[in-house]
Amino acid sequence: MNSQSEENYLKAVYHLSGETGKAVSTNSIAEVICTKASSVTDMLRKLAKKGLINYIKYQGVTLTDKGRNTAVDIVRRHRLWEVFLVEKLGFKWDEVHDIAEDLEHIESEILVTRLDEFLGFPKTDPHGDPIPDKNGKVKVAELVKTSIMKVGQSGVISGVSEHSSVFLQYLDKAGLTLGSKIKIKEILEYDGSVLLILNDKKDITISREAAKSILIAL
Amino acid sequence: MNSQSEENYLKAVYHLSGETGKAVSTNSIAEVICTKASSVTDMLRKLAKKGLINYIKYQGVTLTDKGRNTAVDIVRRHRLWEVFLVEKLGFKWDEVHDIAEDLEHIESEILVTRLDEFLGFPKTDPHGDPIPDKNGKVKVAELVKTSIMKVGQSGVISGVSEHSSVFLQYLDKAGLTLGSKIKIKEILEYDGSVLLILNDKKDITISREAAKSILIAL
DNA sequence: TAAAATTTTTAGACTTGTCTAAAAATTTTA
DNA sequence: TAAAATTTTTAGACAAGTCTAAAAATTTTA
Ligand SMILES: [Mn+2]
Ligand SMILES: [Mn+2]
Ligand SMILES: [Mn+2]
Ligand SMILES: [Mn+2]
Numbered sequence: 001m002n003s004q005s006e007e008n009y010l011k012a013v014y015h016l017s018g019e020t021g022k023a024v025s026t027n028s029i030a031e032v033i034c035t036k037a038s039s040v041t042d043m044l045r046k047l048a049k050k051g052l053i054n055y056i057k058y059q060g061v062t063l064t065d066k067g068r069n070t071a072v073d074i075v076r077r078h079r080l081w082e083v084f085l086v087e088k089l090g091f092k093w094d095e096v097h098d099i100a101e102d103l104e105h106i107e108s109e110i111l112v113t114r115l116d117e118f119l120g121f122p123k124t125d126p127h128g129d130p131i132p133d134k135n136g137k138v139k140v141a142e143l144v145k146t147s148i149m150k151v152g153q154s155g156v157i158s159g160v161s162e163h164s165s166v167f168l169q170y171l172d173k174a175g176l177t178l179g180s181k182i183k184i185k186e187i188l189e190y191d192g193s194v195l196l197i198l199n200d201k202k203d204i205t206i207s208r209e210a211a212k213s214i215l216i217a218l
Numbered sequence: 219m220n221s222q223s224e225e226n227y228l229k230a231v232y233h234l235s236g237e238t239g240k241a242v243s244t245n246s247i248a249e250v251i252c253t254k255a256s257s258v259t260d261m262l263r264k265l266a267k268k269g270l271i272n273y274i275k276y277q278g279v280t281l282t283d284k285g286r287n288t289a290v291d292i293v294r295r296h297r298l299w300e301v302f303l304v305e306k307l308g309f310k311w312d313e314v315h316d317i318a319e320d321l322e323h324i325e326s327e328i329l330v331t332r333l334d335e336f337l338g339f340p341k342t343d344p345h346g347d348p349i350p351d352k353n354g355k356v357k358v359a360e361l362v363k364t365s366i367m368k369v370g371q372s373g374v375i376s377g378v379s380e381h382s383s384v385f386l387q388y389l390d391k392a393g394l395t396l397g398s399k400i401k402i403k404e405i406l407e408y409d410g411s412v413l414l415i416l417n418d419k420k421d422i423t424i425s426r427e428a429a430k431s432i433l434i435a436l
Numbered sequence: 437t438a439a440a441a442t443t444t445t446t447a448g449a450c451t452t453g454t455c456t457a458a459a460a461a462t463t464t465t466a
Numbered sequence: 467t468a469a470a471a472t473t474t475t476t477a478g479a480c481a482a483g484t485c486t487a488a489a490a491a492t493t494t495t496a
Contacts, residue, residue, distance in 0.1 A: 005453065026474055039454055041475055046452095058461060058474060088306075089332040102324045108317050114307040223483065244444055257484055259445055264482090276444060276491060 002050075004105045007074050008033060009043050010052060013063055014071035019140065021068075023060035069136050073112075076132040078104040079125035080115050086126040087119060093126040094168035127168075128159030128178050128215065143215035146182070146194060147208055154183035159215035167213060174204055176214065220268075222323045225292050226251060227261050228270060231281055232289035237358065239286075241278035287354050291330075294350040296322040297343035298333050304344040305337065311344040312386035345386075346377030346396050346433065361433035364400070364412060365426055372401035377433035385431060392422055394432065 002010070012032045016024040026044070030037045048055035052067035063071060081103040085096040113134070116122075123139070124130055132138045143159050157180045160168070171177065175198055185203065186195040192208030206214070220228070230250045234242040244262070248255045266273035270285035281289060299321040303314040331352070334340075341357070342348055350356045361377050375398045378386070389395065393416055403421065404413040410426030424432070 003452080027472090035453090036455065037474060038456080038476080042453075085329075089329070089336055091332070099324070099326050099329055102326075103321075106317070106320045108320075111303075111307070111317055114309070118307055221482080245442090253483095254485060255444060256446080256486080260483075 001107070002052075002070065006043070006047060006050075006052075007070075007105055009040075009047060010063070010067055010071040011074050011078075013053060013061055014068065014075065017062060021062055023062050025060045029061075072132045072136045072138060074104055075138075077106070077112055079129060079131045080112060080119060080122070082125045082127070083119050083122045083131070084115060087122075092168075092172070094165040094172070096126060097163055124159075126178075127163060128157075141217060143217055145212050146184075146196075146206075146214040146216055147192070147211035149184045149194075149216065151184050151187060153218070154181065155216035155218045156181055157214060158217040160213055161215060162213040167210075170210070171214075174206070175199075175202065176204070176206075182216065219325065220270075220288065224261070224265060224268075224270075225288075225323055227258070227265060228281070228285055228289040229292050229296075231271060231279055232286065232293065235280060239280055241280050243278045247279075290350045290354045290356060292322055293356075294352075294354075295324070295330055297347060297349045298330060298337060298340070300343045300345070301337050301340045301349070302333060305340075310386075310390070312383040312390070314344060315381055342377075344396075345381055346375075359435065361435055363430050364402075364414075364424075364432040364434055365410070365429035367402045367412075367434065369402050369405060371436070372399065373434035373436040374399055375432060376435040378431055379433060380431040385428075388428070389432070392424070393417075393420065394422070394424075400434065 009029065012029050013024050016028050016032065026037050026040045029044075030040045033040070044053065044055045044061055047053045047067070048061075051064055052070060053061045053063055055061045078100045081100040082096045085091040085099060086093060091099075116134075122131055124141075128141075128143075130139050130141060141158060144155075145161070149155070157176060157178055159178070160171070176182075181199050183197045183200075184194060185197055187193070188195070192211070193205055194208065194211045195203065195205045198204050227247065230247050231242050234246050234250065244255050244258045247262075248258045251258070262271065262273045262279055265271045265285070266279075269282055270288060271279045271281055273279045296318045299318040300314045303309040303317060304311060309317075334352075340349055342359075346359075346361075348357050348359060359376060362373075363379070367373070375394060375396055377396070378389070394400075399417050401415045401418070402412060403415055405411070406413070410429070411423055412426065412429045413421065413423045416422050
């Protein structure tokens with residue numbers, strides 16, 4: 001139905017347009033797809049003709065309902081495969097993204113349905129991101145960046161807003177895994193570094209940068 | 219490394235060249251790939267340049283060692299995914315081929331290694347075909363067509379040489395599943411139909427056509 | 437073994453997705 | 467608010483993979 005390339009563009013628009021569904025610029029798409037703006041323009045025309053996006057020259061794009069449904073389904077596939085890779089095949093959370101990038105394009109509704117069932121209908125992927133259900137409903141958890149927490153506040157690590165291998169491996173090494181409890185002990189005036197207590201027992205200092213990428217359920 | 223299309227051509231050559239590795243004609247490849255002879259010629263040139271096949275104009279092709287290794291690896295992936303779909307996701311043996319045709323092209327050695335392990339290192343796929351090992355060794359079972367068996371002979375259904383859905387569903391319906399024991403009771407002079415006893419209890423008559431496609435371990 | 441039939445290759449074209457370079461539109465800056 | 471900077475689109479090209487039509491080679495047939 002849609003080519004792998006078309007799917008990647010739709011997914012990019014979906015991720016860039018955020019929860020509000022704001023218009024997305026040609027350049028921002030080019031950046032996440034790692035391609036040239038001119039290629040993006042070509043593809044936007046094509047997707048508009050297919051009724052998947054609303055496109056007005058020079059004014060960026062938004063997804064149509066049809067486009068959003070398609071995009072959400074790709075995200076669903078991606079995240080289900082990531083769960084499979086971690087839960088069933090024993091991959092680490094920093095190893096699965098690229099493989100899932102390929103697997104998400106396998107076109108078979110029944111495959112996804114059966115996979116979902118096999119995995120026990122997981123609600124989140126290995127990075128804490130929500131898995132859209134069959135009908136395209138996405139349950140967005142209310143998470144906050146560690147960087148906006150106040151001293152004394154505590155919560156549970158429930159997601160990450162950066163997915164690079166280095167970052168995820170750093171978290172592993174520090175013991176900052178999903179589900180860990182943290183409590184803010186101190187925020188350094190000097191550079192915003194955060195000193196926190198992990199699982200009520202270990203003191204850890206993380207940079208302000210890292211704190212911004214660690215998402216907490218209060 | 220190799221495109222999906224290139225992989226499909228390599229697999230076609232592999233399957234067509236048989237165990238002896240005999241030369242394969244342009245037309246026969248076109249037929250299994252469902253494409254035109256001219257397209258095949260183009261691709262053969264390309265694969266020859268990559269050192270994957272030996273190609274001399276008008277004389278058909280054979281795989282090089284490198285080409286054979288590549289082809290066997292694709293077959294390995296295909297069959298492992300088929301096992302996954304049947305054993306883990308609950309698909310029937312007649313439903314898995316097309317999905318595996320896509321999954322086999324996912325490029326990740328570690329994925330295949332882990333999948334193999336997850337499945338318990340299966341030796342055969344849901345159709346009884348051998349799964350090549352990591353080093354490209356294929357253990358060919360010594361199976362015979364039911365159609366060449368004599369009255370009184372018995373054996374175990376261990377493979378099929380036709381993989382169409384209709385045929386596989388027909389076998390399911392008749393109870394002729396892999397692992398079933400059969401004994402030849404009678405072969406009709408008139409049209410070669412075979413009357414056999416299934417699992418020592420049930421009489422079944424199959425056409426000579428069907429008998430040719432059911433493979434038996436004696 | 438020469439004509440006929442078949443197979444294979446060549447020539448030229450088309451689609452998809454990409455690129456570079458340049459033009460046009462928009463936004464920022466001064 | 468006009469010039470400068472940036473973003474976006476247009477124009478034209480290219481590689482991969484495919485197709486049709488026609489030419490060339492091979493095989494079959496009589
Ligand atoms: Mn991912
Ligand atoms: Mn993820
Ligand atoms: Mn198959
Ligand atoms: Mn099979």
